Amino acid sequence: METRKKLEILADAAKYDASCASSGSRRARAEGGLGNTEGMGICHSYTPDGRCVSLLKILLTNYCIYDCAYCVNRIGSDTPRARFTPQEVATLTMEFYRRNYIEGLFLSSGVIQSADYTMEQLIETARSLREEHLFGGYIHLKAVPGASEVALALAGKYADRLSANIELPRAGDLVQLAPAKTHEEIEESMSRIQFRLLEAKDKTKRNGKRPFFAPAGQTTQMIVGATSATDVDILTKSTALYEDYKLRRVYYSAFSPIQHSAPGMANEKPPLVREHRLYQADWLMRFYGFHSSELVTEVNGNLSLEHDPKLAWALEHREFFPVDVNAASKEALLRVPGLGVRNVERILRMRRFHKVTLEDLRRLRVSTDKVRPFVVAAGQGPANPDAARHKIEEKLRQPKQMELFAAAATARTGEL
């Protein structure tokens, strides 16, 4: 099969993995080598679906011995199959990189023969890139479920990032849809990677020189909307994964009823806005001090599709407001709808030198319409919680009129 046809099949097969980041790793170019990473990811292109193209994201092969119902590459699917050799992938990566099309490689694979055999093929590709081609760009390798400790340790020697996909939020869903995989096995991989990451960190402390092991850490992916799992289930699992394995990111991928999709799966596409809300909630958990249990306000255990999770929380906790921008703690400011992390930091700095007014906020390009009901600023008159409360209630009465509720439209159409 010619390279172009293989690329078509194996890129198409890889696009269901949502992760595309190329950030979090710094490496200078080797003498005589090609490529580096400088911490910040670069999106080299965007496809008409609005998604970024940063890495050459492909499968080594889409042949697979497993029959995971949600996956287009499962053994019981009629999809066309192809297989690259590690050398072919390494050459393609180099050629694309030289022309500045990509930041590096994200390589995953269907499982062939065994987990370790498959993992060895992925490692061989990365090894060849690093040792033969002196490639200094970004490499993200998939940790094949069930891969041995030795294989994972070696993978981290070449890769910037590793990821073992948890696939579904509830262990029971996996039993139903991917009988050959278990949460225990997948989390075992995460735990092995975590162990090596800690070990590398520890050696840094003792010797001052950090041994190379997946400096961009590990991530995972969860499929949303394939089963009846609620947002509470999903966020609870994410929280546990962040805590237990110190993951850099959990990616959420809205299940799309794929071609040749399997029995027992949801037929309906979940609204795209659900995936978006989960990312927002995830963000609030990691950077805004929210706990997963606070964020879900709907009785059905899901995030509000109409309001973003921060606003939904604010509307449920009116006693918390108004927050005084000149006196409140950072934690309290972070809970104000319409104030982001950067602007909170700016406010904290600014208020050391002068009283912050609404005009100041406007200049920071904060939507004053959005924050006004929730804050007290200088020159705004004495703090009047009742007035603020009144404004929030007004908002509740006429949600559709507020610009802030534009998200409601996206909830209906599924377009963001």
Place this chain on the structure above:
Amino acid sequence: MIEARFDGTWEGWRDTARGLLANEIRPQEVLWTQETGQQALSGILATVDTGTSVPLRVPRGFLEDAAVVACHRSPEPWAVLYRLLYRLTHGERHLLEVTSDKDVLEFRRMEKAVRRDIHKMHAFVRFRKTGENRYVAWHRPDHRIARINAPFFVRRFGSMHWAILTPDESAYWDTQTLRFGPGVPRSEAPAQDDLEELWRTYYASVFNPARVKVNAMVKEMAVRHWPTLPEADIIPKLLAEAGTRVEVMGAARRESAAPFVPETVELPVLREAAAVCEGCDLHRHATRTVFGEGPLDGGVVFVGEQPGDLEDLAGRPFVGPAGQLLDEVLREAGIDRESLYITNAVKHFKFEERGKRRIHQTPRGVEIAACRPWLEAEMKILQPRLIVCLGATAAQSVFGRAVRVNAERGQFLPNHMAEAAFVTIHPSALLRMPDPAMAAAERSRFVEELRRVRAWLG
């Protein structure tokens, strides 16, 4: 009013500003004028002695950010930069912390615009190969960033010979030295690179036609950059075809018995529903559905591959030659067939017609997967302790993955549908073995494995 003439570069401005500051010239007294060409080099201030300049005491990072702002294409930066510099050195040392200040806002607005342009240049430069290890790109940045941005490309592509051409200025790297030259028009850049076809193939393959969001794309990849992006050529085509591709995806038939499986705890109800299953194409040619049979409470289920010619006619599993062999072997192992529930992974006969004969064909993965809901439903009702998989097809259905019988046979393996599942061969494998000695050896191994099944069941 003082006219400050300088050459329009960051360095020129910096030297001039130092001189002005040393002479305590207030910002509102200065009119900044860019000059180009020879005279600019000497054209500092006539009235100010720049030799007395003192070292600048400004907050860390200011000069670095100011050098970025100086790349802004508009004439605005110079006055703003000097106002900031003056205020920072005249009692407002913390000015940059006051992000809502008008000068600071202007400064940051321009800095952001230039930094974004720098970042987009990192992203959108497209090298074209012109010879062995030689690459040339032509890029049109919004601001004058060719010089400030060149070191990035040196760090990354230091082992290549490259040139990055822009309309303002061009950068050349020969693996040792970075040189700059005048800007050049796009017509001087190479017209194509053979690899671009492969890149476009990749780009087209990662696009999901079910999620068209042109605005999101254009926001990050402005149309003005498209002419130098090889992949942008096919955007109109991808968009034009998106609708059709989505329809094709939607129309792709999903083979599955799931819609035919009723929610029930009654096996007869399940059997009745299975009789009219059209979950895959096999029902079109087979005579009938052959469902499982046996006691509900035997604790053990045997799963075969699919009904054969005689089973298809009789409507019962394992009544043909393979069934008779199974009966014999079970007797030898001391297992009563009447105590077993026996079923198949695929419930319709798949065959090829050759003359009057119907020749067995192994079901494909799609057919195994399509039929699995029936097996799942049977197991949910039966709740067996043990599932015995006869052959690879049965094992694939029970374990949800490809199983190599010889690697995994003879073990009591964990399974989601029962306490354990056990893999052994299908009796028809014995019938197909040409070598009688080998067949005999296999047969006794088969019996021995079934004895272990009996022992396990207790």
